[in-house]
Amino acid sequence: MVIDKSIPKATAKRLSLYYRIFKRFYADQIEKASSKQIADAMGIDSATVRRDFSYFGELGRRGFGYDVSKLMNFFADLLNDHSTTNVLIVGCGNIGRALLHYRFHDRNKMQISMGFDVDNHPMVGTTTADGIPIYGMSTLKEHVEKTDIETAILTVPSVQAQEVADQLIAAGIKGILSFSPVHLQVPADVIVQYVDLTSELQTLLYFMNQANK
DSSP states (O other): OOOOTTOOHHHHHHHHHHHHHHHHHHHTTOOEEOHHHHHHHHTSOHHHHHHHHHTTSOOSBTTTBEEHHHHHHHHHHHTTOSSOEEEEEEOOSHHHHHHHTOOGGGTSSEEEEEEEEOTTOTTTTOBOTTOOBEEEGGGHHHHHTTSOOOEEEEOSOHHHHHHHHHHHHHTTOOEEEEOSSSOOOOOTTOEEEEOOHHHHHHHHHHHHHHHTO
16 A cells, blocks of 8 residues: 655644544444545544545545444554553643543553653652652653653643753654643654644634634
8 A cells, every 4th residue: 555655734633533433433343434424423524534545545445435444453553553652751740740640541552651850849759640650850861761762742831841852852752742832943853743722722712703703
């Protein structure tokens, strides 16, 4: 199967949603699904589904639909969800603590395996109820080098984000999910995704206001 590596970002952001939908269909013992069924489950139009899938070659046949089991495994391969991906988190404030308790592995094969904060943070030296150890930032490189971890979640104040990102990159991290609303300067081989809760909420309010006009 030929895959176009230059898929649009909007399509890339929907990949995990497609995977979730096919896992749900599979659990519901649905063997075949049409583009309309997939679209309705995601809240988008069927033309978008067909366009997204066109970037990955022939995933289905006209009049036949999409093989649920096949597509579930396809997206699992695409998202590297056949083996567990360990992730670290930096920042044990309100958002960080919530993420430490979020059971990623219940839905996907991802898990937070260690957390970090400033050395004098009260959580440093402790272990969460789920067995996640919390270390001081001064030991970041030491601990990361002992693992295969290449992904980090960043939930630190904006003024500290770039400094911490630099430390993560120096330790070998190649992917960062940042909750800090500042643009990070990183090397070309490091990928950053941003989660801006304020922006998302403002966008929601905008659409709510438009709907009420």
